[in-house]
Amino acid sequence: MIDEKYVKVTFYLNQDEDGYPPVNYESVWLKKNEQGEYELDNIPFYIYGVSKCDVLAFQENKGEFVVSGVLRNNGHSTMRVYMNVEEQKINVISALQLLGGVTNSANASPLFGLDIPPSVSIPDIDLFLKDKLDEGILDYEDACLQHTGIDEKRLKECKALTNIKYVNH
Known part of the structure; x- marks a missing residue:
């Protein structure tokens, strides 16, 4: 190649x-x-x-x-986060990083991607994001879930959004 x-x-x-x-x-x-x-x-x-x-x-x-x-797939999960309260963005990103997440944040955009490596607890990140969602600070969505132990309904919903072909699956 x-x-x-x-x-x-x-x-x-x-x-x-x-x-x-x-x-x-x-x-x-x-x-x-x-x-x-x-x-x-x-x-x-x-x-x-x-x-x-x-x-x-x-x-x-x-x-x-x-x-x-x-x-x-190599076990990472991806979520997208949209900040409703822009002045909270730095605090949210810092907290996600302390939980083991990695972000690709542009200062000017309220939207950013969140990578969750396989070694990181996705329930801890979920709990944090859900709390911030309930507070009205952000919205988030699953873009690709590869961690084990995730609710089957949630996995199905996420897979329904997939817009790429899997060659060996």
Whole structure:
């Protein structure tokens, strides 16, 4: 294929009837691992069904690399958080980081992605987010759930949003 350590790839996205996501594509970086596979190296912003460190397949199309599917999930979960109370954003991000989450926050945007590594307790993060939701500080959604022990109904709802093909599943 190619012999680059990092490859920028594009996901093409379908907008729903409300025009979400507000873009029709998202570009992300893949990093070549020791096995020669390419893993997602950042937190997806609008993509459903993939998380950081997932192994992806891609192909060249008219001079750009386009994701063609997921080869393997690697256990991270992804959520999206929308801040209703902007002045609480720093406190929320700090608390999520103390719980083990990783964020991709742009200062100007109320929306950010949250990566939850496999070693982190998703119930602790859920409890924190639910408390902040109940307080009206934020809204959040599941973008890709890979942790064990998550309610089956919630997993089904999340999988229904997936907009990427799984190659080996």
